[in-house]
Amino acid sequence: MVSEKVKITKRQEQILRKLLEISKPVTVFTVNLKQQTIASKLKISRQALSLHLKTLREKGLIRTGRGFIDITSNAVSVLGLETSKAFVALRVDPSKRNKAYAKLAKLPAESVYRLTGDIDILIVTTQGHLDRLLKEVSRVEGVKETKTYVVIEKIL
8 A cells, every 4th residue: 555645557556566565674864965065064065075985885885876975884884883773662751751852853763763661762773873772861850771682683
């Protein structure tokens, strides 16, 4: 069933389903900033950044398109970081849930889920982003407890 939000033809749906069927899931880190903004943060010219991005693209470390840069898992490895999944389970003070949920939804994570049961929130991230994420979680008022799990091996 195709979502009503995006209209596609039957052929486009067929193409997407086939692509999904033959695809391999990968972890990708995406930057949605203009090159000028990134260059300013690095204190270099946009032209210099563009040349460096071209080299990184040729080495297979990034993919670029109009308005985005994807950092590949190869690039993360080159930086000596891990792309293993990490899960952070949180218990939140019931009287502060709404404020906590609003702040947790803005965290730099792959996903943030609200759950039933003993755990209130489950955050999915990567091992490379785990330290930063935990520092930000520690500043969220209402978080009573955290438990962190890092994947050591994917079985399926």
